Amino acid sequence: MLSRLVLRAAPAALRSLPPPVTVGVLHATRPLHTSKQHLAPLPPLPEKGGEVRHGLIPEEFFQFLYPKTGVTGPYMLGTGLILYFLSKEIYVVNHETVAAVCILSILIYGIKKFGPDVAAFADKLNEEKLAKAQAVKNESIEGLEAAIEQEKKEQWRVEGRSYLFDAKRNNIAMLLEANYRERLLTVYNEVKKRLDYQVAMQNLKRQKEQDHMIQWVEKSVVQSITPQQQKESIAKCILDLKALSKTAQ
Amino acid sequence: GPLLERRLMDVRLRELPLWVTTRDFSPQALLRGAQRAWDSYYNKYINVKKGGPAGVSMLLAGYCFLSYAWNYQHIKRYRWRKYH
Numbered sequence: 036m037l038s039r040l041v042l043r044a045a046p047a048a049l050r051s052l053p054p055p056v057t058v059g060v061l062h063a064t065r066p067l068h069t070s071k072q073h074l075a076p077l078p079p080l081p082e083k084g085g086e087v088r089h090g091l092i093p094e095e096f097f098q099f100l101y102p103k104t105g106v107t108g109p110y111m112l113g114t115g116l117i118l119y120f121l122s123k124e125i126y127v128v129n130h131e132t133v134a135a136v137c138i139l140s141i142l143i144y145g146i147k148k149f150g151p152d153v154a155a156f157a158d159k160l161n162e163e164k165l166a167k168a169q170a171v172k173n174e175s176i177e178g179l180e181a182a183i184e185q186e187k188k189e190q191w192r193v194e195g196r197s198y199l200f201d202a203k204r205n206n207i208a209m210l211l212e213a214n215y216r217e218r219l220l221t222v223y224n225e226v227k228k229r230l231d232y233q234v235a236m237q238n239l240k241r242q243k244e245q246d247h248m249i250q251w252v253e254k255s256v257v258q259s260i261t262p263q264q265q266k267e268s269i270a271k272c273i274l275d276l277k278a279l280s281k282t283a284q
Numbered sequence: 285g286p287l288l289e290r291r292l293m294d295v296r297l298r299e300l301p302l303w304v305t306t307r308d309f310s311p312q313a314l315l316r317g318a319q320r321a322w323d324s325y326y327n328k329y330i331n332v333k334k335g336g337p338a339g340v341s342m343l344l345a346g347y348c349f350l351s352y353a354w355n356y357q358h359i360k361r362y363r364w365r366k367y368h
Contacts, residue, residue: 084329087338091345124363126352135348146337154334161333 086094092109100108120126295303307313329339352359 079333081332082334084332084335084339087329087336087342090337090341093342123368124365127359127363129359129362150337158334 088094088097097109100112104111121128292303329335329342
């Protein structure tokens with residue numbers, strides 16, 4: 036759990052274990068691109084780290100001693116070593132021992148009590164980061180799938196091309212037909228106008244001739260009536276009228 | 285296999301001095317070895333999804349042990365008894 040916080044906080048500080056003076060040498064001699072390229076996504080991090088007992092001794096040590104000494108072997112070894120160091124004063128008990136005991140007890144108490152909560156918090160932060168990345172990935176996948184659907188629909192629409200062109204051809208044919216008929220009508224009207232003109236001309240001419248002839252005949256008739264003929268006709272008319280008036284009475 | 289390519293744990297005890305002479309002790313090789321050791325430790329105990337106190341506590345314990353060892357000559361003067 037501490038390692039989770041360390042991992043988040045300062046990985047760079049932990050990675051720079053080689054002394055900084057020789058960093059240049061390290062970069063110059065590190066072989067590049069020697070392993071085959073990993074084109075697939077990186078393998079995920081292992082879930083749990085290597086097993087460690089009591090937070091200090093890796094499990095491999097216990098497994099190493101198990102065939103020869105059984106389960107209690109390493110503990111006997113540890114106890115013997117501690118007693119040996121204390122009795123021969125290879126480890127000297129002084130003020131630092133007291134300080135170490137106090138610090139260690141507080142540390143262990145703190146870890147035991149608050150460890151799971153801190154671990155859950157760090158896990159939650161990691162989950163949020165992962166969820167965000169996943170959301171981005173899912174969104175882009177959904178966007179691409181929608182684009183695929185659109186594309187399929189467009190392909191389906193392409194099949195209706197023939198109907199579209201038929202309709203367009205019909206439209207154009209109708210336009211042409213309408214235009215042709217319009218022009219036909221215009222031609223008909225023009226021709227009719229000209230023919231009407233000719234007909235009207237002929238009628239007019241005949242009428243004028245008739246009128247002129249009638250007028251001329253009337254004029255010559257009127258001229259031919261002499262004054263004596265006029266008197267005779269008037270006297271005849273009066274006699275006729277008298278006769279009529281007598282028969283009427 | 286040939287002696288040169290075997291790792292330390294696969295070398296028999298009687299071949300150990302010969303094996304040590306075949307190793308490359310130039311500074312670059314030492315640095316590479318140190319980097320590889322750190323990388324294997326890091327990837328085993330720290331670079332995991334659910335680590336624990338173990339990864340860092342082993343480093344701290346190692347630090348305490350090393351500093352005690354380097355100061356041993358000075359601490360030896362503060363023994364409680366002269367004869368053990």
